[in-house]
Amino acid sequence: MNGSFIETEMPLLHSLLSKLGLSQVKAERHPIRVFLLDDDRRRHRWFNARFKGDFVDVADNVAQAQKLLSANSYDAIFLDHDLHPEHYNNLSRDDARTGYAIASWLAANPELQRASTIMVHTRNADGAMRMVEELRRAGRNADYVPFPMLEERIKRYWKG
Numbered sequence: 001m002n003g004s005f006i007e008t009e010m011p012l013l014h015s016l017l018s019k020l021g022l023s024q025v026k027a028e029r030h031p032i033r034v035f036l037l038d039d040d041r042r043r044h045r046w047f048n049a050r051f052k053g054d055f056v057d058v059a060d061n062v063a064q065a066q067k068l069l070s071a072n073s074y075d076a077i078f079l080d081h082d083l084h085p086e087h088y089n090n091l092s093r094d095d096a097r098t099g100y101a102i103a104s105w106l107a108a109n110p111e112l113q114r115a116s117t118i119m120v121h122t123r124n125a126d127g128a129m130r131m132v133e134e135l136r137r138a139g140r141n142a143d144y145v146p147f148p149m150l151e152e153r154i155k156r157y158w159k160g
Helices: 003-019 041-050 062-071 099-108 125-137 147-157
Strands: 033-037 055-059 076-079 117-120 142-144
Touching (some): 041 055, 099 117, 117 147
Parallel strands (some): 033 076, 076 117
């Protein structure tokens, strides 16, 4: 056998093994920068575990979120709607202390976070849809992903 076998047949073999799911090759991705707006410390830990090796900034209120989003550039932005206990299980609409305030603020400031993927992960589906609609009207890439489905979405977007 000569060197040409390795040069011509090995890539074909690798491609076939990959298509069959038998390849052990795993491409590493570069660390990404992640922003999280959520008042639940358990979720802070959850996000830090999911994005281990990445850069994760966490805010638990609107003012802190605006400060971080103004100062840094993020690949991914995760937003909760209900940021205070009085918002939980409450039929009240959006106020200046909910994630909707950040969605509205990002919509009004198109120069900030233009390339970010935004996911609203709140349990409050009505609030989430208002946030997503506000962001999309401003031309943002935003989706509502209920928290129980978030881990799978993260795996699909940011393999690693």
